Amino acid sequence: NAGVTQTPKFQVLKTGQSMTLQCAQDMNHEYMSWYRQDPGMGLRLIHYSVGAGITDQGEVPNGYNVSRSTTEDFPLRLLSAAPSQTSVYFCASSDRAGPTTDTQYFGPGTRLTVL
Amino acid sequence: KNQVEQSPQSLIILEGKNCTLQCNYTVSPFSNLRWYKQDTGRGPVSLTIMTFSENTKSNGRYTATLDADTKQSSLHITASQLSDSASYICVVSADTNAGKSTFGDGTTLTVKP
Numbered sequence: 001n002a003g004v005t006q007t008p009k010f011q012v013l014k015t016g017q018s019m020t021l022q023c024a025q026d027m028n029h030e031y032m033s034w035y036r037q038d039p040g041m042g043l044r045l046i047h048y049s050v051g052a053g054i055t056d057q058g059e060v061p062n063g064y065n066v067s068r069s070t071t072e073d074f075p076l077r078l079l080s081a082a083p084s085q086t087s088v089y090f091c092a093s094s095d096r097a098g099p100t101t102d103t104q105y106f107g108p109g110t111r112l113t114v115l
Numbered sequence: 116k117n118q119v120e121q122s123p124q125s126l127i128i129l130e131g132k133n134c135t136l137q138c139n140y141t142v143s144p145f146s147n148l149r150w151y152k153q154d155t156g157r158g159p160v161s162l163t164i165m166t167f168s169e170n171t172k173s174n175g176r177y178t179a180t181l182d183a184d185t186k187q188s189s190l191h192i193t194a195s196q197l198s199d200s201a202s203y204i205c206v207v208s209a210d211t212n213a214g215k216s217t218f219g220d221g222t223t224l225t226v227k228p
Contacts, residue, residue, distance in 0.1 A: 004158075035218075042119075042204065042218040043159075090158050102147055102208060104216075106158030 001026050004107035006091050012113045013081040021076040021110050023091030031094045032074040033058070033104070034066065036087040043090065049074055050096075081114045088112070117142040119207050121219035129227055132195055136222045138188040138205035146208040150179050150190050153202045153221070162190070162203075195226045 007022045025032065030051045035043040035058075045058030049068040063085060065077040074093075078085060088111050092104040119140045128134050140148070147166050151159035163172040163179040165188075172179050176193045192199055205219040 040220070042220040044218070045216070092158075103149065103161045103164055104159075104206075106160070108158050109156075 003027065004091055004093055004105050006089075006107035006110050008110060009108065010111050012115065013078070014115055015081060015083060017081050019078050019081070021078075021089055021091075021112075023074045023076065023107060024072050025074075025091075025093040025105070026072065027093060027095070027105065028071060029093035029105075030071065030096045031104075032068065033092045033094075034064070034074070034076045035090045035092065036060065036085075037090060037109075038087050046076065046089075078112075083114045086112060086114045117207070117209060117217045119205055119217045119219040121203075121205050121222050123222060124220070125223040125225070127225045127227060128195055130195060130197055134192050134195060134224065136190045136192075136203050136205075136224070138190070138207075138219055140186050140188070140205070140207045140217070142186075142207040142209050142217050144209055145183060145186075148179075148181055148188050149206045149208070150177070150188075151204040151206060153204060155201070159204055192224075195224075197226050197228060200224060200226045 004025045033048040034046040037043050044060050047066040049055045052071050055066050088109050090109050091107040094104040122137045149164045150162040153159040162177050165172050165181045178191045181188045202221040202223050204221045208216045
């Protein structure tokens, strides 16, 4: 299994541009999440999904959209990039097997810079 | 408000020494507590996961403890290695839904030769 994959690894945008960060998992996990990690800070939840067709907002959803048309894919869209969105973005997935196995598997991250 | 506080913020130890990282939380209702290791430039990787009924869990040289009464957890690293240099993140879930996890800011561990 490839696990959780993210593309691109690095991206530079100009203020106002839009783009989509891709995330895919091949473990048939129902739960998928997007986080951002700023220097010296913990991961903050942007959006999450508990299954195909179902998404919900996390802690910092403004400026981002998501959709979940398939179990495997969970893209994150930046509508109009702002310098405050400069961060490292992580996608994660987890199974719904119960509290003792609620381990999240993280992708390698996308480092985004908005100029 | 659910919170997870980790201490110390950073730690430097010599190779071969032991260390203990702390995690205090106010998340309720409690489902599980996880420790992750995050190498620089990489995504977090799970080390241990504990539910309410578990008070200790080991993964090689890593041993996590949980006191659900005082809402405290610790991660003990034995015989540290240079490869243990990383950020260690404590995550507490109030539900099996991944959207209801609270992340600590992490402890940055540096192991020096």
